[in-house]
Amino acid sequence: MSVDGVATHAHPSAPGFPAGRRPGPWHPSRQERQEALAALAFLLPGLIWFLLWTAYPLLKSFWMSFFHWQILGGSTFAGLAHYARAFADPVIRTALENTLLYAVLSVPGQILFGFLVAALLDSITKGKVFFRVLYYIPVISSWVVVSLIFMYLFHSEGLMNYVLVDLTHFLPRHVPWLSQRGTALLVIALLGTWKGIGWSMLLFLAALQGIPSEVVEAASTDGAGGWQIATRVKLPLLRPMLMFQVVMLTIGAFQAFIQFYIMTGGGPMNQTQVFLTYMYKQAFDFYDFGYASAISFLLAAVILAISVVQMRFFRQDYEY
């Protein structure tokens, strides 16, 4: 073992490492105190960052949601008026429907295709890295850029209509994809699915490669075929990963903003508003920061409720 501090302390069994501490009340030695101090020094920048840019704005906007907020002072107390207004606001209803629909349309596709691609990549031996990168490129591409590209593709005089109408005569006339609710949601969900497959793939791939080969070999010895191994052995082992993805992707779908903001702006007639585009409109078009804050906290409540339900649903009763 190296005498150098870093190498020594990187090992969990090394003396002084918190994990190796005996149980009972902590009477820190001088060295331990120093280390705690060092840990704090390391954590402090992140902690300050979190407090300043996450915790403080969070609490402040919660506070604002109870006021008729004025930017330069003179705000008056509104009580629960903004929340009551949200419950009566038909656009909030539309936004909730659209957000749910977007989640339902985009989350299963991402997971399904993500899993398929991961399974394929797991089984090939050549070009693994190449395809992994290829499928991951949409994930790291800017939302703004891909939204603009999809807008171009699905413009009423765009490539998609050219192919579907002018070239193949598959459809009788040009579809104004982004100017009507149903098709706009479909196109944006398609974008969301396409962009998210790589993320799901990478996680599944890691999980698949983490399955011990002994388990698979044992099943094979017991006479299980490829399909049985996939569905009876691998899939149950991927369950925690599946749950993680469903929860994370659903939360992500509820937080959809850029793609809607750029591609439809919530229009026409607020038909394609989602929570965050409507919140943004209230805040930055109308300066109704109180109402906007209330909307964002309602969204938080909806996400929390859905996540709790999902976690219950996926609770693991048995372990391998």
Next chain:
Amino acid sequence: MQSFGKGFVCPQLAKTVALGATALLLLAFFMAPAAAAAKVTLTFWHTYNTQSPEEKVLLEEVIPAFEKEHPDIRIQAQGIPYPDFHQKLITSVAGGIVPDVVRMDIIWTPEFARMGALVQVDRLPGFEAIAKGAFPGPLATCAWQGHYYGVPLDTNTQVILYNKKLFREAGIQEPPKTFAEFAEVARKLTKKDASGKTVQWGFALPGPWAWYFLPWVWSNGGAITDAKITRATGYLNGPRTVEALDFLINLYKEGVLAPTIAQSGLDSWTGLGQGKYAMTQDGPWAFPSLKAQYPNLEIGSFLFPAGAGGKSRSVVGGENLVIFKGSKHPKEAWEFARFMLSMKAQMEMATTGQMPVLKAAIQEPYMQNHPYYGIYLEQLKTALPRTPHPAWAKMEDTMQQAFQAAVAGKVSVKAAMDSAAEEIDGLLR
């Protein structure tokens, strides 16, 4: 090195701190001469187009001329893209770090004035002269509750633009002067191919936005609210307004108006340039852009046609110069505003497509010989400002939603405007 703590505190961190400090010192050293040369530095935020000559002329002609006249003032101009500008201004007001002078869309002035973010300028030296020399329409956009919170900087409006070649082909000699004549001309300019598919539309309303449909409402004698801006009922849903909007929507349903009114199809410039749309409407900035993109396009222009109940009217656009209350140098900022309103600065900017707000500018030879400013100046004589009210953004949104619903055929124009008027009444109360 036994202790983690010690190792952390010692060399690396010290090194980083030392490096950072050195970098900061160096930075300060290089920036110092620039800051020390002038006593006062004004921050000027604007949305002049960085792609067109606008910003170039501002930075290379106008600002240097001002700094020569006022050697103790330095202008730090910062261009900000229009779509982000509003939010950036709101954020800076909320954060208390504001620019000194801002060139902002005329329609935002009442909002920021009501917020208490702007300096009242009507008692400052030289304001009287500026107010007397400026067009009344643009000047009115600086007013809020009987006081002025800025000066108009540039102005514009829309007129009807058309493709001269298509007019010749259809044998149209005279530009239409009334709604009825306009409808007739637009029908003549609409063409279908053998399969019944429209290949040429008579007119394209560039989009279902108030900026585009208001000239039609006003030209028919319609209105958004009463003169005192207390209510919309009886105005926005009044017979003249409804008739004007019905006029557009009926032509669209007839297939004479391009699908741009429903946010679909080729955009109005591309359609005009490609000969798919015979007419559209737009501001003076459309000319240089269209010329650059479609060198063979012959663009003609005429005033908005008048409806049965009114006379030709368009909508006033443009920018105002305002001084933010948080400015540490309001006096110097006002000097800069006065300079920008001088005939010299106004004419410099006029060469880039920014129409001057000074009445006397019409007599300048540059304006007299200009290929398309004439028609806009003519239209400006009767053009109206959008409602100068802090709730304008919401009013506009309400109107547009109603109009779009009527375009989509979901409700009648009358029913759509009835509920929009009721909603706007609530905003004005």
